[in-house]
Amino acid sequence: MSTVTASTSSGAGGLRSVGAEAGPSVRVQGVCQSFDRMGPPVLDGVDLTVAPGEFLCLLGASGCGKSTLLNLLAGLAEPTAGTVDVAADRPSLMFQEPALLPWLTAGGNVELALKPRGMRRAQRREESARLLRLVNLEGQSGKRPHELSGGMRQRVALARALAQDSPVLLMDEPFAALDAITRDVLHEELVRVWSTQRLTVVFVTHNVREAVRLAQRVVLMSSRPGRIVREWAVELSQPRAIESPGVGALATEITTELHREISRHAR
Amino acid sequence: MPGESSTPVRLPAGHVETHTGQQQGRATPGRSVEAGLDALDTASVARPRRRPWHVLVHSVLPPVVFLAALVGVWQLVHAAGLKPSYALPSPTDVATTFWETVTDGRAAEAIWTSVSRGGVGFALSLVIGTLLGLAMWASTWLRAAIGPIVSGLQSLPSVAWVPAAIIWFQLTDAAIYTVVLLGAVPSIANGLLTGFKQVPPLFDRVGRVLGLGGLGRIRLVLLPAALPGYLGGLRQGWAFAWRSLMAAELITYSPSLGQGLGQLLNIGRELSQMSLVITSITLILLVGVAIELLVFAPLERGVLRRRGLTVDR
Numbered sequence: 001m002s003t004v005t006a007s008t009s010s011g012a013g014g015l016r017s018v019g020a021e022a023g024p025s026v027r028v029q030g031v032c033q034s035f036d037r038m039g040p041p042v043l044d045g046v047d048l049t050v051a052p053g054e055f056l057c058l059l060g061a062s063g064c065g066k067s068t069l070l071n072l073l074a075g076l077a078e079p080t081a082g083t084v085d086v087a088a089d090r091p092s093l094m095f096q097e098p099a100l101l102p103w104l105t106a107g108g109n110v111e112l113a114l115k116p117r118g119m120r121r122a123q124r125r126e127e128s129a130r131l132l133r134l135v136n137l138e139g140q141s142g143k144r145p146h147e148l149s150g151g152m153r154q155r156v157a158l159a160r161a162l163a164q165d166s167p168v169l170l171m172d173e174p175f176a177a178l179d180a181i182t183r184d185v186l187h188e189e190l191v192r193v194w195s196t197q198r199l200t201v202v203f204v205t206h207n208v209r210e211a212v213r214l215a216q217r218v219v220l221m222s223s224r225p226g227r228i229v230r231e232w233a234v235e236l237s238q239p240r241a242i243e244s245p246g247v248g249a250l251a252t253e254i255t256t257e258l259h260r261e262i263s264r265h266a267r
Numbered sequence: 268m269p270g271e272s273s274t275p276v277r278l279p280a281g282h283v284e285t286h287t288g289q290q291q292g293r294a295t296p297g298r299s300v301e302a303g304l305d306a307l308d309t310a311s312v313a314r315p316r317r318r319p320w321h322v323l324v325h326s327v328l329p330p331v332v333f334l335a336a337l338v339g340v341w342q343l344v345h346a347a348g349l350k351p352s353y354a355l356p357s358p359t360d361v362a363t364t365f366w367e368t369v370t371d372g373r374a375a376e377a378i379w380t381s382v383s384r385g386g387v388g389f390a391l392s393l394v395i396g397t398l399l400g401l402a403m404w405a406s407t408w409l410r411a412a413i414g415p416i417v418s419g420l421q422s423l424p425s426v427a428w429v430p431a432a433i434i435w436f437q438l439t440d441a442a443i444y445t446v447v448l449l450g451a452v453p454s455i456a457n458g459l460l461t462g463f464k465q466v467p468p469l470f471d472r473v474g475r476v477l478g479l480g481g482l483g484r485i486r487l488v489l490l491p492a493a494l495p496g497y498l499g500g501l502r503q504g505w506a507f508a509w510r511s512l513m514a515a516e517l518i519t520y521s522p523s524l525g526q527g528l529g530q531l532l533n534i535g536r537e538l539s540q541m542s543l544v545i546t547s548i549t550l551i552l553l554v555g556v557a558i559e560l561l562v563f564a565p566l567e568r569g570v571l572r573r574r575g576l577t578v579d580r
């Protein structure tokens with residue numbers, strides 16, 4: 001067995017600046033991750049490539065290692081084996097919870113992400129107002145997180161993620177805690193932002209319809225060990241409605257495969 | 268699942284199935300639905316302003332009624348003659364002494380002496396307690412070594428230190444400050460430590476994802492996140508400092524020390540003048556309540572309200 005190095009590229013090759021078309025935005029090769037040496041690895045030989053500007057949904061049962069993989073992409077952890085290359089200095093990441101800092105206003109939370117970019121105060125204020133406008137939260141900049149609804153908080157979190165100005169946006173079940181109507185609205189908003197900002201999105205979910213509603217490509221992960229087992233290209237045009245027959249038909253097919261995958265663990 | 272789907276086949280790696288849909292189905296929700304949701308969700312947030320009479324009836328009246336009742340019972344007990352007059356003076360006697368103490372300036376002098384001592388002692392405790400809390404948080408070894416002692420000191424009545432302090436520093440201000448510090452520092456250090464421990468790990472991850480460095484995360488994320496616990500520690504620290512100060516003043520009586528509230532109380536005891544004793548206790552209580560209401564309560568309420576951590580009732 002050959003030795004594989006665990007490394008995270010920090011865009012040293014200039015993947016980001018030398019034209020996005022040059023290479024993939026995300027490249028994961030032979031990634032394994034185990035948390036304890038005794039048990040089976042959580043991720044075992046994951047290979048994944050995401051093209052610049054692509055919207056990819058990573059689908060899998062709860063506990064299959066989606067968050068683990070996303071944390072590796074975000075550079076929050078190092079893989080046990082394999083390589084992770086992301087064509088961004090620091091990809092932005094959205095969590096399932098809005099994870100807004102409660103002592104800062106909506107605008108303050110967005111500005112916090114602008115600080116490491118070395119912006120001056122006035123510039124930060126202007127940029128955060130622009131980003132809040134982008135997620136349809138104009139005039140809400142002075143509100144504190146607890147004064148906003150769950151959907152609005154997630155939009156502030158999206159604005160904060162966009163404030164990092166990273167070409168790669170990672171999202172870990174960001175809408176799982178929202179009601180269906182709010183989620184519909186945010187799907188539409190995310191797709192709009194994705195296409196106008198030309199982002200590469202890796203969106204983790206366990207909701208099949210959500211994956212088909214959003215993605216250009218849906219990737220299915222197996223559980224224990226986590227591997228990529230199958231993928232589907234979704235060529236329905238945007239905007240799609242989550243209850244449209246096209247979305248429904250593909251979702252049914254993927255669900256069958258997901259169930260088959262989960263049933264393997266029944267015995 | 269409905270059986271209408273085709274049997275899935277495990278495909279070789281790299282194979283991608285393609286789906287093209289003609290029908291788009293119903294329209295997506297659109298901007299107006301979003302605006303409607305936002306409006307519905309945030310409509311009830313505005314806090315209704317409390318009307319003045321409401322404040323009067325619910326906040327001012329209850330303690331006034333209670334105090335009036337207390338004085339009434341006191342008067343009745345006094346009139347019944349259960350205790351001799353030197354042990355239980357009448358409310359009017361006490362009111363007279365209180366008024367004398369206030370008008371001849373002794374009350375103001377005592378309050379100023381005690382409050383300035385308390386302020387200096389608390390400021391010193393604040394610096395030392397905060398540094399100690401930071402050090403204990405930064406070093407797990409230090410935390411393991413002195414954590415139990417600091418927690419233990421919190422429950423040791425600091426009046427127990429008075430004899431030691433007098434032996435070390437004689438009857439000086441240093442003795443009083445020693446007792447105040449030993450009372451307040453552990454609470455402040457522990458409060459800061461508790462504040463740090465209660466910071467959700469998610470906040471640190473947010474800081475890392477946003478690209479903040481170690482120092483930036485401490486300054487912009489960790490310290491503000493720990494503020495509520497720290498404030499709780501400060502508040503308790505002040506309460507302990509004030510108590511310790513009164514205990515120390517009560518025991519260390521000397522002309523060179525000036526006359527604080529505790530010393531005023533001691534004069535009352537030595538003269539067997541119960542009305543002066545009650546006057547001193549009332550003054551001590553009033554100062555404690557005033558500082559709580561004017562400094563700590565608004566500070567804590569402001570921080571908690573800004574974070575949506577209180578239910579205003």
Ligand SMILES: Nc1ncnc2c1ncn2[C@@H]1O[C@H](COP(=O)(O)OP(=O)(O)O)[C@@H](O)[C@H]1O
Pocket residue numbers: 035042060061062063064065066067068069
């Ligand atoms: N830091 C960790 N230490 C130990 N086990 C972990 C850790 N993080 C995740 N796991 C385990 O790895 C598995 C996958 O977790 P996760 O990636 O969170 O799954 P998903 O996001 O797909 O629901 C789970 O069984 C979880 O218990």
Ligand SMILES: [Mg+2]
Pocket residue numbers: 066067068172173
């Ligand atoms: Mg997860």
